[in-house]
Amino acid sequence: MLNSGLEVKQLYTDRDDRVLFSDLSFQLNAGQLLQIAGPNGSGKTSLLRILAGLSSRYSGEVLWQGKSLQKNRHDYLQQLLYIGHGAGIKAVLSPLENLRWSCALRGAENSDVVLLDALNKVGLRGFEEQPCFSLSAGQQRRVNLARLFCIPAQLWILDEPFTAIDQGGVCEIEQWLSEFVSGGGSVLLTTHHKLSVSQDFSVIALGASNV
Numbered sequence: 001m002l003n004s005g006l007e008v009k010q011l012y013t014d015r016d017d018r019v020l021f022s023d024l025s026f027q028l029n030a031g032q033l034l035q036i037a038g039p040n041g042s043g044k045t046s047l048l049r050i051l052a053g054l055s056s057r058y059s060g061e062v063l064w065q066g067k068s069l070q071k072n073r074h075d076y077l078q079q080l081l082y083i084g085h086g087a088g089i090k091a092v093l094s095p096l097e098n099l100r101w102s103c104a105l106r107g108a109e110n111s112d113v114v115l116l117d118a119l120n121k122v123g124l125r126g127f128e129e130q131p132c133f134s135l136s137a138g139q140q141r142r143v144n145l146a147r148l149f150c151i152p153a154q155l156w157i158l159d160e161p162f163t164a165i166d167q168g169g170v171c172e173i174e175q176w177l178s179e180f181v182s183g184g185g186s187v188l189l190t191t192h193h194k195l196s197v198s199q200d201f202s203v204i205a206l207g208a209s210n211v
């Protein structure tokens with residue numbers, strides 16, 4: 001029997017006595033893209049952090065290829081690439097150093113040629129050796145996104161990947177998502193942007209904001 005990709009069953013979490021979501025169930029298989037939508041404060045980041053193994057504030061089940069995330073954490077994290085909504089980089093390091101560091105953390109062996117190619121793809125040619133604190137917000141975000149091209153994964157979990165990215169860059173990222181999904185990858189992302197990718201995709205809307 002083919003194991004499913006990511007499976008979420010009856011997930012519940014709250015914050016300060018406010019239920020963010022309950023009885024949330026869905027499945028995301030290879031070659032599928034799922035957008036988590038909802039207003040500010042509705043719990044999108046909270047959900048993504050749970051699914052990225054960064055928060056255990058929940059009840060319910062998260063399964064990867066049929067096995068519980070809690071019992072199969074190492075294997076799951078080896079197949080996951082999570083990019084949170086922050087810059088996600090060390091400001092004192094250069095883009096190249098950041099990628100070396102990210103790859104080392106993940107145990108992904110990449111030559112500088114591969115890393116420079118990744119930085120080239122995200123439009124950072126010429127900025128490879130500059131400290132990240134001297135880059136713009138969008139350029140810093142691009143350093144983080146360059147990890148898409150040098151860390152092997154079957155599942156991308158991306159929190160607001162388009163933040164601070166210019167219009168041309170947004171189209172490029174949408175293209176990367178499409179290519180990854182076409183190649184059998186799975187993508188779960190949040191965005192307030194109207195997503196335009198070449199595949200059909202699903203949307204789950206979390207509840208109304210209390211802000």
Ligand SMILES: Nc1ncnc2c1ncn2[C@@H]1O[C@H](COP(=O)(O)OP(=O)(O)OP(=O)(O)O)[C@@H](O)[C@H]1O
Nearest residue numbers: 015016020038039040041042043044045046047211
């Ligand atoms: N570290 C925290 N401590 C206390 N409450 C928190 C924390 N993080 C989130 N929350 C609460 O959880 C709610 C959901 O936050 P979350 O970041 O998941 O929302 P979101 O849907 O991602 O919002 P946005 O669209 O603004 O990014 C927030 O309204 C906040 O009240």
